[in-house]
Amino acid sequence: MILSTHAIVGGAIASLVPSHPAAAAIAGFASHFAIDAIPHWDYPLRSISLGKGANNRGLSFSSATLTDFAIIGIDACAGLGLALWMFATAASIWTIAIGAFTAMLPDALQFVHTLYPRGLLHAVQRFHWWIHSKRALTGLFGVGSQLAFAGMIAALAKSFH
Ligand SMILES: [Zn+2]
Structure with missing residues (x-):
C-alpha cells in the first residue's frame, strides 16, 4: 500500500498503546x-524499481528519478502528518510518530535491499515479497x-479511545 496508508495504520495502532513506544514500533x-497482504493499489514509479529482482544500483539522477523521490517524500510526510494530526496528543506524540515511521520502514528497507541484497535485508525482502498481495487494484x-x-482503520482506532 502507499506510505500514507501505512503511516495512518501504524499511528492508529500506536494510539492504542500511547505510553509504550517499543510496542508501537514492533x-x-x-x-x-x-496490510500489504490485502489486494490494493500502488502508484507507479517511473524510475525506481521495487519488488522481486529489483535493482536500483544503476539509478541515475534523471528527472524521472527525482520525480519518484519527490512523490515518495510527499507521501511519507503526508502520512506522518496525518497520523500525528489524527492521533497524537502532547503526551503520545513520539509514540505515534514511532508507530507511523516503523509502519513505513519496510518499504524503505525494500529500496535499500535493491542496493545491498544481503543478509537480514534479504530475508526481510523475501518475506515482504511473499506476503505482498499479487493482485493489484487499479484506477478509481x-x-x-x-x-x-x-479511513475505516482511523475511525476504528478513534472509537477505541
Ligand atoms: Zn510494502
Whole structure:
C-alpha cells in the first residue's frame, strides 16, 4: 500500500498503546506486512524499481528519478502528518510518530535491499515479497478502496479511545 496508508495504520495502532513506544514500533512494523497482504493499489514509479529482482544500483539522477523521490517524500510526510494530526496528543506524540515511521520502514528497507541484497535485508525482502498481495487494484476503485480502508482503520482506532 502507499506510505500514507501505512503511516495512518501504524499511528492508529500506536494510539492504542500511547505510553509504550517499543510496542508501537514492533506493531507498526508488523502492520506493514499484514496490510500489504490485502489486494490494493500502488502508484507507479517511473524510475525506481521495487519488488522481486529489483535493482536500483544503476539509478541515475534523471528527472524521472527525482520525480519518484519527490512523490515518495510527499507521501511519507503526508502520512506522518496525518497520523500525528489524527492521533497524537502532547503526551503520545513520539509514540505515534514511532508507530507511523516503523509502519513505513519496510518499504524503505525494500529500496535499500535493491542496493545491498544481503543478509537480514534479504530475508526481510523475501518475506515482504511473499506476503505482498499479487493482485493489484487499479484506477478509481483502487484509489477509492485504499482511501476507504485508511479511513475505516482511523475511525476504528478513534472509537477505541
Ligand atoms: Zn510494502
